[in-house]
């Protein structure tokens with residue numbers, strides 16, 4: 001099976017480069033410079049040229065703050081171009097596995113969000129990702145859209161690596177306690193995508209549609225940080241761990257509003273996989289171990305040039 005992966009240099013993209021490296025599978029892993037979602041013609045031409053059996057899209061404009069200043073670019077990369085990519089895939093009968101976000105919800109819920117719950121994004125990034133979801137659904141009958149949340153890994157530029165960077169500079173780190181969500185390890189998302197790809201290869205079909213894809217057991221950012229520091233201390237990355245001060249979002253103003261409660265109920269996906277995603281604490285341990293040994297999780301194949 002030939003798989004075309006977009007966004008191969010991101011957290012999930014890198015993890016997919018490992019997880020989709022399997023006997024009998026040919027992986028074409030492309031980063032932004034090879035397939036830029038700001039240029040839909042480039043992306044559609046790539047699909048046409050490669051003729052894969054399956055497309056996995058891990059590319060996205062994920063800078064939530066920057067998206068407020070460049071909404072047109074966020075909308076193009078996360079919205080319009082996803083629609084163009086999906087349209088060419090539909091025409092060529094190539095199924096698509098796409099990723100979306102908990103930020104499509106406004107965060108006013110009181111229980112974990114299910115797939116059928118009403119969406120109402122409160123920032124530009126969330127709105128652009130919702131546009132991508134809708135365009136994908138409108139043009140392609142054979143898609144899997146995995147909404148995930150609070151993605152972390154050993155790769156720089158996420159909550160875990162930011163916390164560890166701050167911890168190396170300070171004795172006290174302030175973290176908001178009034179934002180609740182489901183942290184999810186990039187490696188666990190990639191494993192899920194590989195499981196779905198394997199099933200598609202075997203049966204030539206999948207239960208197409210929208211799924212929530214997060215680790216179980218929501219927590220606050222404050223709790224997430226405390227677990228990160230405790231695992232990092234155990235892995236020898238911090239000596240000692242900093243004191244974590246709980247603050248409110250009001251004390252940490254940001255350009256983009258964040259949903260206060262964006263936990264996802266991923267039981268629909270657990271049902272088709274036969275198991276839930278692992279607890280995020282296991283992912284924190286893995287990421288800390290990777291950082292402690294300063295090695296990548298496995299030999300990562302190089303990108304196609």
Ligand SMILES: NC(=O)c1ccc[n+]([C@@H]2O[C@H](COP(=O)([O-])OP(=O)(O)OC[C@H]3O[C@@H](n4cnc5c(N)ncnc54)[C@H](OP(=O)(O)O)[C@@H]3O)[C@@H](O)[C@H]2O)c1
Nearest residue numbers: 009010011012032036037038059060062099101148150151
């Ligand atoms: N990160 C989270 O907390 C989070 C939460 C919920 C959902 N998600 C979703 O999960 C998916 C994977 O996210 P991630 O955490 O792996 O994000 P990431 O680490 O930021 O990776 C995104 C990748 O997309 C690439 N990209 C950005 N603009 C592009 C463009 N114009 N054309 C092509 N590629 C472009 C980036 O390229 P460069 O490396 O060149 O910048 C980056 O490698 C995304 O769909 C995201 O919306 C993420």
